[in-house]
Amino acid sequence: MNLKKAAAEKAVEAIKDGMCIGLGTGSTAYWAIQKIGERVREGLKIEAVATSVASEELAVQLGIPIVPFENITRLDITIDGADEVNPELHLIKGGGGALLREKIVAANTNYFIVVADESKAVDTLGSFALPVEVVPFASEWTKRRLEASCPDVQWRLKDGVRYITDNGNYIADCRYGEIRDPAALEAMLNGIPGVVDNGLFVGMADQVIIAKSDGELDTRVK
Ligand SMILES: O=C(CO)[C@H](O)[C@H](O)COP(=O)(O)O
Numbered sequence: 001m002n003l004k005k006a007a008a009e010k011a012v013e014a015i016k017d018g019m020c021i022g023l024g025t026g027s028t029a030y031w032a033i034q035k036i037g038e039r040v041r042e043g044l045k046i047e048a049v050a051t052s053v054a055s056e057e058l059a060v061q062l063g064i065p066i067v068p069f070e071n072i073t074r075l076d077i078t079i080d081g082a083d084e085v086n087p088e089l090h091l092i093k094g095g096g097g098a099l100l101r102e103k104i105v106a107a108n109t110n111y112f113i114v115v116a117d118e119s120k121a122v123d124t125l126g127s128f129a130l131p132v133e134v135v136p137f138a139s140e141w142t143k144r145r146l147e148a149s150c151p152d153v154q155w156r157l158k159d160g161v162r163y164i165t166d167n168g169n170y171i172a173d174c175r176y177g178e179i180r181d182p183a184a185l186e187a188m189l190n191g192i193p194g195v196v197d198n199g200l201f202v203g204m205a206d207q208v209i210i211a212k213s214d215g216e217l218d219t220r221v222k
Contacts, residue, residue, distance in 0.1 A: 003117035003211035004081075008032035010209050010217055011079045011113045017045045020072050022105040023059055024080025025052040025098035028115050032079040037062025047072065051080065051105050052098040053166050069105070078109040082208075083128045083199070085120050089208050089222055090182045094131030094199030097156070097165050103197055106204050114208045118218075121210050125182055125200070129173035131156070132189055133196040139170055142194030149188065150174040169196055 008031035015021060015036065023033050033055060040046065040063055049069045050056035059066055080102055084092040091114060093099050106112045129152075134142045146153045152175035156163040162170050179185055179200070186200035203222075210218040 001213070001215065002031070003213065004028040004115070005031040007115040007117065007209045007211035007217065008079065009035045010219075011115045012036055012039065014077055014111070014113065015039070015044070015046060019046050019076040020067075020074055021046050021048045022075050022078025022080070022109050023048050023050045023055045023064070024078065025055045025102060026081040026096040028081035028117070029055065029079065030058065032115060033058050033062065033064070037064055040064050049075065049105060051101040052096070075105065075109040077111045077113060078105050079113045079115060080106065082114050082116050082120055082201075084122045084125050085114060085116055085205075085208050085210070086122055086125050086182075089114075089205040089220060090125060090203065091201040091205060092125050092128050092130055092199050093201055094133075094171070095128065097131070097163060097171055099131050099199040100133050100165065100167055100169075100197045103201060103204075106201060111206045112204055114205045116208065116210050118210055118212045124178050124180070126176040126179035129154070129175040130179070131199040132172045132174055133165055133167070133198070134170045134172050135194055135196060136168070136170060138194055142192060143172055145192045145194070146172055146174055146189070150176055167196070
């Protein structure tokens, strides 16, 4: 059974004619975009904004009408994946490098649905390295500031060179081990000059759908 697909397809049931939809990024959001594409081909009338170039390209291929974010005044539902989800529905996101656009879209949506397989459900956030988006200027200085609170900070690489986000920035992956106070850490990191944003999504998810290997869908709401 494809757990990511099961969770994603359940979330897509919430989408209705006339809605503006935020499209997430990653291998779980992929299945949501595929299902939305199928429903659009069957006649569903929606508009969408994407959280990454990759998701936008996929949506266009599938015939989903993409509009510039600036052109819309409301976003009804966003469906996106996560790297970790804790019992309070706080998240780590950004494993796919799209955390900044994902956070902007999630922050401006009326109802943010997170879809995941059961491997993403954790008691305490932090085993997954927290992605922090950093501007290239003085990036080593910013990294040293990150190292003051985190024992293991690594630049994300792609094909042996620094990974560059859709916004032209770097990602520092920060392995905290355990994040006891996600809200405090999120605020502290975003207070460091040179940090654009980080992958902690605190209090943003309205609903989380977790697909379990026994076939059940565990739906949690805020
Ligand atoms: O935050 C993300 C991308 O920036 C993804 O939603 C997150 O990494 C989960 O990805 P996947 O669904 O492939 O496991």
